[in-house]
Amino acid sequence: MPVYAIVKKSIAAFLLLFCLNSQAAEHFYIDNASISKRGNGYSLNATIHYPLSPRVIEALENGVPITFLQHFRLSEPFPVIGAYLPWDWRETHWSTVISYQLRYHALSEQYILLAMDTDKRRNFPSLNSALVTLGKIEQLTLPPEHDINPDTTLLEIQSELDIHALPTPMRPGALISDKWQIASPWVTASWP
Amino acid sequence: MSILKRLNRSPLPYYALAALLLTLTVLLSTATQDSSKLNDLFLPIFGLGLFTLLLLIGLLFRSLLRLYRDFKIKKPGSKLTVRLVSAFVLLILISTTIVYSFSVHFLHRGINSWFDVEIERALDDSLELSRTAFGIRIRTLLRQTRMMSGVLSEVPISEFNTNLRDLNDLSGAIELSVWTMDGQLVTSSIQNPNIIVPDRPNDAIFRQLRQEEDYIGLDPSIGDKLQLRAAVLIPRTGADEDEKMLHVLFPVNEQLSDLGKTVENTYTDYKELNYLRKPLISIFTLTLSLIVLLTVLASIWFAIWISRRIVHPLQELADGTQSVASGNYNTQLTTKGDDEIGFLVRSFNQMTERLTHARDATLVSHRLLEEQTNYLGAVLGSLSSGVITLDEQLLLKTANVASSSILDTNLQPLLELPFSKLSQQHRHLQSFTELVTTEITHKTSWHQQIELHSGMQLQILMCRGTPLPNSAGWVIVFDDITTLIQAQRDAAWGEVARRLAHEIKNPLTPIQLSAERLQTKYQPMVPDNQTEQLQKLTNTIIQQVDAMKEMVNDFSDYAKTPSLKIESIPLAAFIREVIALYQSNTQHKISLTEAPDLNINIDSNRFRQVLHNLIKNAIEASEEASMPVDISLHYKSVSLSGQRWLELTIEDLGPGIPDDMMTTLFEPYATNKARGTGLGLAIVKKIIDEHQGTVWTENQEPTGACIIIRLPLEKTTL
Numbered sequence: 001m002p003v004y005a006i007v008k009k010s011i012a013a014f015l016l017l018f019c020l021n022s023q024a025a026e027h028f029y030i031d032n033a034s035i036s037k038r039g040n041g042y043s044l045n046a047t048i049h050y051p052l053s054p055r056v057i058e059a060l061e062n063g064v065p066i067t068f069l070q071h072f073r074l075s076e077p078f079p080v081i082g083a084y085l086p087w088d089w090r091e092t093h094w095s096t097v098i099s100y101q102l103r104y105h106a107l108s109e110q111y112i113l114l115a116m117d118t119d120k121r122r123n124f125p126s127l128n129s130a131l132v133t134l135g136k137i138e139q140l141t142l143p144p145e146h147d148i149n150p151d152t153t154l155l156e157i158q159s160e161l162d163i164h165a166l167p168t169p170m171r172p173g174a175l176i177s178d179k180w181q182i183a184s185p186w187v188t189a190s191w192p
Numbered sequence: 193m194s195i196l197k198r199l200n201r202s203p204l205p206y207y208a209l210a211a212l213l214l215t216l217t218v219l220l221s222t223a224t225q226d227s228s229k230l231n232d233l234f235l236p237i238f239g240l241g242l243f244t245l246l247l248l249i250g251l252l253f254r255s256l257l258r259l260y261r262d263f264k265i266k267k268p269g270s271k272l273t274v275r276l277v278s279a280f281v282l283l284i285l286i287s288t289t290i291v292y293s294f295s296v297h298f299l300h301r302g303i304n305s306w307f308d309v310e311i312e313r314a315l316d317d318s319l320e321l322s323r324t325a326f327g328i329r330i331r332t333l334l335r336q337t338r339m340m341s342g343v344l345s346e347v348p349i350s351e352f353n354t355n356l357r358d359l360n361d362l363s364g365a366i367e368l369s370v371w372t373m374d375g376q377l378v379t380s381s382i383q384n385p386n387i388i389v390p391d392r393p394n395d396a397i398f399r400q401l402r403q404e405e406d407y408i409g410l411d412p413s414i415g416d417k418l419q420l421r422a423a424v425l426i427p428r429t430g431a432d433e434d435e436k437m438l439h440v441l442f443p444v445n446e447q448l449s450d451l452g453k454t455v456e457n458t459y460t461d462y463k464e465l466n467y468l469r470k471p472l473i474s475i476f477t478l479t480l481s482l483i484v485l486l487t488v489l490a491s492i493w494f495a496i497w498i499s500r501r502i503v504h505p506l507q508e509l510a511d512g513t514q515s516v517a518s519g520n521y522n523t524q525l526t527t528k529g530d531d532e533i534g535f536l537v538r539s540f541n542q543m544t545e546r547l548t549h550a551r552d553a554t555l556v557s558h559r560l561l562e563e564q565t566n567y568l569g570a571v572l573g574s575l576s577s578g579v580i581t582l583d584e585q586l587l588l589k590t591a592n593v594a595s596s597s598i599l600d601t602n603l604q605p606l607l608e609l610p611f612s613k614l615s616q617q618h619r620h621l622q623s624f625t626e627l628v629t630t631e632i633t634h635k636t637s638w639h640q641q642i643e644l645h646s647g648m649q650l651q652i653l654m655c656r657g658t659p660l661p662n663s664a665g666w667v668i669v670f671d672d673i674t675t676l677i678q679a680q681r682d683a684a685w686g687e688v689a690r691r692l693a694h695e696i697k698n699p700l701t702p703i704q705l706s707a708e709r710l711q712t713k714y715q716p717m718v719p720d721n722q723t724e725q726l727q728k729l730t731n732t733i734i735q736q737v738d739a740m741k742e743m744v745n746d747f748s749d750y751a752k753t754p755s756l757k758i759e760s761i762p763l764a765a766f767i768r769e770v771i772a773l774y775q776s777n778t779q780h781k782i783s784l785t786e787a788p789d790l791n792i793n794i795d796s797n798r799f800r801q802v803l804h805n806l807i808k809n810a811i812e813a814s815e816e817a818s819m820p821v822d823i824s825l826h827y828k829s830v831s832l833s834g835q836r837w838l839e840l841t842i843e844d845l846g847p848g849i850p851d852d853m854m855t856t857l858f859e860p861y862a863t864n865k866a867r868g869t870g871l872g873l874a875i876v877k878k879i880i881d882e883h884q885g886t887v888w889t890e891n892q893e894p895t896g897a898c899i900i901i902r903l904p905l906e907k908t909t910l
Contacts, residue, residue, distance in 0.1 A: 005289045011438075058467075059467065060617055062463050062464055062466070062467035063459075063460035063461070063464035063467065064464055064467060064468075065464040088769075093779060104413050104460075105416075105456065105460075106319060106456060106459050106460055106463070107319060107322055107323065107326075107412075107418075107452055107455060107456040107459070108409060108410035108411060108412055108418070108456075109409075109410075110409065110410070110411065110412065113414060119414075121413070121414065122394060123394070123411050123412060123421075124394060124396055125396050125397075125400075125409065126396060128394060129396040130396065132395075133394065133395070164232055167464070167468055167774075168223075168224065168234065168475075169471040169472040169474075169475045170468060170471050171234060171235070172234055172235055172238065172471075172475055172478075173471050174476065
């Protein structure tokens with residue numbers, strides 16, 4: 001067998017393994033994603049549950065800051081091949097990512113939740129309370145009304161761990177380990 | 193394809209690989225550093241490293257497979273290449289393993305040395321100490337907060353604002369706020385005028401208070417500055433009154449805050465580092481392993497390439513040497529270089545060049561020698577003398593055509609064989625070989641005459657031997673002088689006969705005439721009783737003179753050499769004509785038994801004498817021995833040495849020829865008869881010689897003699 005064929009097969013096997021690993025870890029889940037009318041615009045309410053794996057909790061308790069990403073996407077799907085086929089093309093009108101960093105403060109024995117974009121921080125005496133607060137999305141303002149057509153537009157939410165924010169030595173292991181590949185599926189919020 | 197082949201031979205791919213490996217090493221090294229921008233790309237870089245590793249494995253496998261194939265088919269140079277590669281690989285593996293082992297060891301040791309149980313305990317203790325230090329303050333502040341809540345419980349809600357401000361001023365708190373238990377702000381007092389809305393206590397505090405447990409705790413704020421957060425329920429004065437809580441944020445002494453911050457940061461960093469110890473070791477070991485593996489594989493690949501490069505000129509040299517060994521002297525190698533191998537190749541080329549010149553010179557001299565040998569061979573071949581050469585071991589080295597002809601044996605198969613083989617295979621040449629082997633021991637030139645007896649024939653050889661220069665052997669030259677001696681004898685006998693005829697014949701006639709006159713004249717004069725005696729005496733004289741005349745005539749016949757009158761004669765008729773003359777005697781049986789139809793070119797008169805002499809001889813021999821005269825003649829055509837001959841045989845049943853006369857039978861005066869001149873067979877031989885023929889005798893079993901005449905037969909005579 002030629003060398004390039006061997007290399008090709010090895011890469012394919014590696015990628016397949018990587019993909020399987022990636023798909024094996026979807027632990028976060030989203031509840032009650034709903035949109036409500038608020039003045040001229042819309043706001044989003046949702047609850048994201050963050051059941052952390054023991055590995056993540058261990059890292060957190062050992063002083064490793066963990067970053068959570070919350071993805072929001074307004075998109076308009078339209079079929080490319082045919083109406084009855086499952087696959088369609090999506091045109092994204094708006095998207096944003098909110099990232100939070102959660103870390104443990106050993107002296108105060110508090111969990112500090114830091115909104116990375118606003119630099120706003122809140123302290124929690126327990127991990128659970130911090131995660132509950134993290135997962136509670138209340139009155140998140142969406143883009144103005146004239147940009148949104150609720151009949152055709154979808155608002156999707158997804159949350160995941162930001163592995164790339166982990167310390168460098170942990171990153172390669174986290175990238176190929178399903179214990180760190182924690183993410184929620186994309187969930188579509190319901191329009192009012 | 194040609195570009196690929198050229199790339200395969202050139203060092204470019206190896207340089208490219210070396211550059212790639214160096215880049216990969218730098219990238220991997222940089223990516224493993226925490227502060228590097230490349231650490232996000234660690235996995236792609238590592239993947240690239242893995243891809244390079246696979247590529248190298250493929251290339252190495254291909255190279256090794258090629259090497260194995262070459263070794264299996266025993267391609268020149270493959271053995272040396274395998275040896276060199278094995279040595280290189282061994283060296284690479286040993287050195288790399290040692291370096292790798294030590295590196296991994298030091299890596300583990302280095303990273304593990306960052307951590308120590310004592311330090312860990314000290315940090316734990318310092319954290320605990322900090323907590324204790326803050327605990328005293330916390331308890332004081334909790335009491336203070338409770339007191340404040342007690343104060344507030346005494347005043348109506350409408351005066352909360354004023355009291356809060358006073359309490360704030362008195363307690364030195366950052367902010368004081370009153371909240372309902374459902375999270376609604378009642379009132380607040382904040383020291384910092386820039387802050388309008390107070391910090392809302394989180395739900396956990398509300399939950400704790402609902403369980404009637406006061407809350408106090410350290411609270412890291414912006415910039416990890418420490419503050420103390422306390423929350424207590426304000427005691428209700430009436431049952432219908434809503435439950436409220438007092439939430440107070442106290443500042444922490446700056447020095448204490450900084451110290452706490454330092455302890456916290458150090459503790460967290462150490463703990464994080466300790467937690468990251470294993471992944472850190474793993475990632476460094478993995479990176480090191482990848483780099484080492486890449487280096488090892490690249491080195492082995494390079495080792496194969498360099499081995500091939502080293503062996504290639506040697507392989508060319510081996511091929512060239514084989515080529516030279518197989519006779520291709522003008523082999524020139526193309527490998528160039530300034531090193532020792534290049535010098536070797538240049539020397540090889542010079543050697544082959546010189547060899548070519550030497551071979552050309554040898555060819556020229558060989559051709560010259562061949563020409564000289566051919567010339568010598570032609571000279572020797574054209575010689576009528578036999579020439580043979582012997583080396584020091586008495587091996588027959590050369591023998592010309594005449595030598596085989598004279599010795600009547602083919603000497604060519606005996607070349608390079610001991611000379612004594614000649615006598616072993618041909619007994620009649622024993623005296624010749626003995627003479628030669630005896631004479632050459634004297635180491636000087638010699639010549640000697642020798643007689644060879646081949647059957648009933650005598651052959652006389654004159655042999656001369658001369659040693660070759662440098663003791664290289666001997667050259668023996670010999671001539672068959674039988675004919676010469678025979679001719680000398682014949683000439684001598686002819687001269688004797690001629691003189692006899694001349695000297696004796698002349699006085700014979702007067703003697704005979706005188707005797708007749710004596711008889712005629714004196715017969716009447718002598719007394720009667722003496723007449724008979726006179727007649728007898730004179731008759732005796734006359735008869736003896738007749739006999740002498742006959743003898744002189746025979747001599748005359750022998751001596752004269754008249755020119756032959758050759759004519760084509762039908763042989764059978766000719767022989768029948770001759771033998772018809774002997775038919776008168778019924779006791780004689782003479783017959784021609786086998787007579788094919790042949791014509792022969794002969795002088796009929798001379799040949800008739802031959803037949804008469806032979807028949808007469810046979811009759812006389814048989815009669816003298818009182819044996820029956822039974823003579824048979826027959827002839828046939830034979831082919832010898834590419835020529836056709838007539839072979840005429842005359843056989844009798846007489847006593848045969850005595851052995852001692854066999855060799856001298858055809859010489860004059862060779863006779864065993866009572867009567868006769870002894871010239872009959874000599875004349876026969878002379879006439880046959882004149883006809884370019886040969887004659888010899890053989891005895892028959894049980895009795896009888898046989899005379900065989902062989903005459904050349906022309907094609908036209910058929």
